[in-house]
Amino acid sequence: MINENYKAMLGKKSVIRQLSEFATERGKEIGYDNVFDFSLGNPSVAAPEEFNNAMKALMDEKTAMELHGYSPTLGNPEFKKAVADSLNRRFGMTYKPSDIFPTSGAAGAIAHALRAVTVPGDEVMVFAPFFPEYIPYVTGTGAKITVVPADTKAFQINFEKFDKLLNPNVKAVLINTPNNPTGVVYSEETIKKLAAKLEEKSAEYGFNIYLISDEPYREIIFDGVDNPYPAKYYKYTLTCYSFSKSLSLPGERIGYVACNPADPDSETIVAMCGQISRGTGHNCPASIIQQACAQVIDMTSDLSVYEKNMNLLYDELVKLGFEVVKPGGTFYIFPKALEDDAVAFSQKALKYDLVLVPADSFDCPGYFRMAYCIETEKVERSLANLRKFVETEYPNR
Amino acid sequence: MINENYKAMLGKKSVIRQLSEFATERGKEIGYDNVFDFSLGNPSVAAPEEFNNAMKALMDEKTAMELHGYSPTLGNPEFKKAVADSLNRRFGMTYKPSDIFPTSGAAGAIAHALRAVTVPGDEVMVFAPFFPEYIPYVTGTGAKITVVPADTKAFQINFEKFDKLLNPNVKAVLINTPNNPTGVVYSEETIKKLAAKLEEKSAEYGFNIYLISDEPYREIIFDGVDNPYPAKYYKYTLTCYSFSKSLSLPGERIGYVACNPADPDSETIVAMCGQISRGTGHNCPASIIQQACAQVIDMTSDLSVYEKNMNLLYDELVKLGFEVVKPGGTFYIFPKALEDDAVAFSQKALKYDLVLVPADSFDCPGYFRMAYCIETEKVERSLANLRKFVETEYPNR
Numbered sequence: 001m002i003n004e005n006y007k008a009m010l011g012k013k014s015v016i017r018q019l020s021e022f023a024t025e026r027g028k029e030i031g032y033d034n035v036f037d038f039s040l041g042n043p044s045v046a047a048p049e050e051f052n053n054a055m056k057a058l059m060d061e062k063t064a065m066e067l068h069g070y071s072p073t074l075g076n077p078e079f080k081k082a083v084a085d086s087l088n089r090r091f092g093m094t095y096k097p098s099d100i101f102p103t104s105g106a107a108g109a110i111a112h113a114l115r116a117v118t119v120p121g122d123e124v125m126v127f128a129p130f131f132p133e134y135i136p137y138v139t140g141t142g143a144k145i146t147v148v149p150a151d152t153k154a155f156q157i158n159f160e161k162f163d164k165l166l167n168p169n170v171k172a173v174l175i176n177t178p179n180n181p182t183g184v185v186y187s188e189e190t191i192k193k194l195a196a197k198l199e200e201k202s203a204e205y206g207f208n209i210y211l212i213s214d215e216p217y218r219e220i221i222f223d224g225v226d227n228p229y230p231a232k233y234y235k236y237t238l239t240c241y242s243f244s245k246s247l248s249l250p251g252e253r254i255g256y257v258a259c260n261p262a263d264p265d266s267e268t269i270v271a272m273c274g275q276i277s278r279g280t281g282h283n284c285p286a287s288i289i290q291q292a293c294a295q296v297i298d299m300t301s302d303l304s305v306y307e308k309n310m311n312l313l314y315d316e317l318v319k320l321g322f323e324v325v326k327p328g329g330t331f332y333i334f335p336k337a338l339e340d341d342a343v344a345f346s347q348k349a350l351k352y353d354l355v356l357v358p359a360d361s362f363d364c365p366g367y368f369r370m371a372y373c374i375e376t377e378k379v380e381r382s383l384a385n386l387r388k389f390v391e392t393e394y395p396n397r
Numbered sequence: 398m399i400n401e402n403y404k405a406m407l408g409k410k411s412v413i414r415q416l417s418e419f420a421t422e423r424g425k426e427i428g429y430d431n432v433f434d435f436s437l438g439n440p441s442v443a444a445p446e447e448f449n450n451a452m453k454a455l456m457d458e459k460t461a462m463e464l465h466g467y468s469p470t471l472g473n474p475e476f477k478k479a480v481a482d483s484l485n486r487r488f489g490m491t492y493k494p495s496d497i498f499p500t501s502g503a504a505g506a507i508a509h510a511l512r513a514v515t516v517p518g519d520e521v522m523v524f525a526p527f528f529p530e531y532i533p534y535v536t537g538t539g540a541k542i543t544v545v546p547a548d549t550k551a552f553q554i555n556f557e558k559f560d561k562l563l564n565p566n567v568k569a570v571l572i573n574t575p576n577n578p579t580g581v582v583y584s585e586e587t588i589k590k591l592a593a594k595l596e597e598k599s600a601e602y603g604f605n606i607y608l609i610s611d612e613p614y615r616e617i618i619f620d621g622v623d624n625p626y627p628a629k630y631y632k633y634t635l636t637c638y639s640f641s642k643s644l645s646l647p648g649e650r651i652g653y654v655a656c657n658p659a660d661p662d663s664e665t666i667v668a669m670c671g672q673i674s675r676g677t678g679h680n681c682p683a684s685i686i687q688q689a690c691a692q693v694i695d696m697t698s699d700l701s702v703y704e705k706n707m708n709l710l711y712d713e714l715v716k717l718g719f720e721v722v723k724p725g726g727t728f729y730i731f732p733k734a735l736e737d738d739a740v741a742f743s744q745k746a747l748k749y750d751l752v753l754v755p756a757d758s759f760d761c762p763g764y765f766r767m768a769y770c771i772e773t774e775k776v777e778r779s780l781a782n783l784r785k786f787v788e789t790e791y792p793n794r
Contacts, residue, residue: 001514001515001519001568001604001605001606001607002513002514002662002665002666002669003512003513003514003515003516003669005516006512006513006669006672006673007665007669009669009672010665010668010669010672042466042467043466046460046461046462047461047465051465052456052461055452055456055685056453056456059449059452059453063443064443064444064449064645065443065645067648068444068448068645068646068647068648068649069439069440069645069647069648070439070647070648071648103678104501104678104679104680105680107675107678107680108678108679108680109678110678111676111677111678111679112678115400115403116399116400116403117398117399117400118398118400119400119402122398133675136672136675136676137675137676137678139676140675140676140677141676171398207398208398209398210398248461248462248465248466249465250465250466250467251464251465251466251467251468251683251684251685252465252683252684252685253680253681253682253683253684254683265399268399268404268407269399271407272399272400272403272404272406272407275403275406275407275533276403278504278530278533278534278537279508279533279534279536279537279538280508280537280677280678280679281500281501281504281505281506281507281508281509281534281677281679282501282504282505282508282677282678282679283501283502283504283505283650284650285650285683286648286649286650286651286682286683286686287648287649287650288452288648288649288686289683289685289686
């Protein structure tokens with residue numbers, strides 16, 4: 001008998017998906033080159049050549065068994081070591097390979113982290129605006145999601161609202177920095193304040209509230225921006241990572257959960273992740289991908305294009321009078337719409353072949369997201385359309 | 398706060414794992430070559446060269462985006478088409494690519510299939526002896542597992558017990574043919590009888606009971622043995638497959654759920670699998686692995702070694718007076734122990750450096766499993782130890 005709950009999910013097409021389909025259709029009419037599609041957060045730069053070279057070398061040097069045989073339940077030892085060493089080197093941490101659990105991207109990482117530190121019925125807090133997939137990620141575990149309203153001034157954390165909503169049912173807090181959809185990086189002040197609040201409430205409630213830190217955009221940081229590593233500031237942090245953005249490998253489904261070695265339970269949590277996998281059918285990322293990633297652990301694609309695109313858009317948006325916080329990283333920017341209804345605003349933009357995502361689905365109505373992981377040349381060409389859109393539709397601003 | 402349920406799972410080390418660790422330790426003393434380790438079901442033959450060649454060609458011919466970019470939510474189209482075409486060609490089916498959902502191996506496939514057709518609280522039936530991982534697979538969804546006692550005569554299905562245990566709470570029946578641990582292939586008679594019973598009970602209960610058919614050993618079939626394709630006999634069949642055994646790629650985590658096109662809900666179930674993935678963090682197998690598998694879809698590793706090993710063991714076991722059903726496929730054989738307590742029996746075998754798995758954990762006490770996915774030369778050398786073990790420990794049989 002078919003599970004009606006999953007069937008019911010099929011009806012709901014995401015706004016992003018609908019807009020992306022519009023862009024494809026419109027592209028058939030006027031050429032996709034002339035559609036300024038800012039809808040999808042898909043890396044637009046190629047994976048570094050070294051990744052393919054590492055894959056080929058592995059196939060030449062390792063036996064089929066070493067390469068394609070089962071990985072240990074808790075992951076390939078070389079990959080775990082490469083991740084731990086890299087984090088230690090870069091962030092002054094003391095991870096051991098046994099603190100690292102390889103996963104199929106950040107989605108897999110969050111799925112494991114959530115299950116490790118909550119039980120069905122618990123509450124998980126997220127901060128608006130947030131990646132809409134957090135809803136199925138959290139509710140899929142049986143936990144409930146509580147949204148802390150946005151700090152629309154700086155898109156850091158609205159601590160006043162956070163404080164009011166915290167309660168003893170909250171077992172985990174899920175953050176995303178650098179942030180999708182705002183492009184903002186949490187400052188050291190924010191992270192310190194968050195850590196202090198979690199420590200205070202953990203003491204008050206008599207258990208440790210876990211911080212699940214989703215960091216797929218960690219490597220896309222713009223000039224002069226400081227990107228503090230959250231686990232350094234709070235002991236009970238599970239760091240979730242994906243190589244989708246930094247190495248442009250979203251299809252290869254590789255990431256990890258890094259459990260803070262300062263937490264006495266860190267290795268237990270890694271072992272628990274192995275048990276969690278048995279029930280969800282995840283069973284670790286592909287063996288050859290783990291082994292190849294280990295060899296290019298500190299490399300990235302050429303990420304400089306994202307900063308170039310951001311600056312072009314940011315300058316134009318400011319010139320046009322948009323209220324917008326300058327992104328510190330990622331490939332997103334998050335301006336305030338020129339009318340209260342961002343859905344109506346984005347609909348009007350379509351007439352100018354501008355595909356903008358209203359932020360209602362990110363739980364932040366009145367704003368919109370632009371994903372500028374597209375060719376710089378196209379960003380440049382889009383500026384005239386943006387200008388024409390604003391001047392025509394909002395002449396009296 | 399740590400999830401105590403997953404933590405509690407950590408204490409329970411599987412018998413197979415314990416035995417395998419014994420074998421490794423003993424190997425350090427006398428050389429692993431002299432330990433006859435029949436504990437693990439790990440492919441012992443290499444993946445075909447064509448697989449690596451396909452991987453390399455893809456890296457030379459495709460752009461990084463085509464190769465490493467996101468796969469569509471419901472899987473790579475070429476892989477889906479290759480699977481559908483192969484099943485149609487070989488089994489006279491009429492699958493469309495849209496009936497196929499790529500997964501991370503059979504574990505991923507079963508995780509999706511179970512969630513698609515049950516809700517928490519439902520009952521899922523399995524037939525003893527069965528792969529012990531079915532327990533976390535089923536209970537991980539919130540469903541309950543009901544075990545139908547073994548047909549110890551032929552290791553087909555005990556229909557009398559099956560009939561007695563069927564009830565309106567049973568929403569799915571999970572079979573595994575060719576079977577781990579028995580090596581037995583379900584006959585056409587068995588499959589037909591099973592299909593008839595499921596049709597009868599579906600009509601009686603007023604909903605369709607789904608058949609989840611786990612077939613990772615489908616390609617390891619011995620001379621003259623007929624291996625009927627279950628979905629051909631029952632409309633509501635979800636076929637779960639893995640390339641782990643046929644292509645010796647267990648580490649690459651690639652498999653699929655094939656939804657019977659005769660079921661009007663088949664494409665809906667595929668779409669639902671995409672939704673299920675969002676909650677479990679699975680998010681499809683690696684893109685390059687899907688694309689490479691599509692190109693070697695009908696190939697297998699050199700599987701002939703398993704039949705050679707089986708014949709050596711079977712003949713010797715019969716000669717020594719064991720009660721044993723001749724395997725029709727897989728790389729397992731499942732004899733009756735020479736005393737009622739198969740755990741004690743297997744303990745005694747260790748003195749002869751024979752690592753045999755007592756079948757208590759397969760829910761079939763009194764039997765033991767030998768996994769003969771090891772070098773033929775080693776199987777040959779093991780026979781003397783087997784003989785000595787039996788003659789010394791059970792002289793009065």
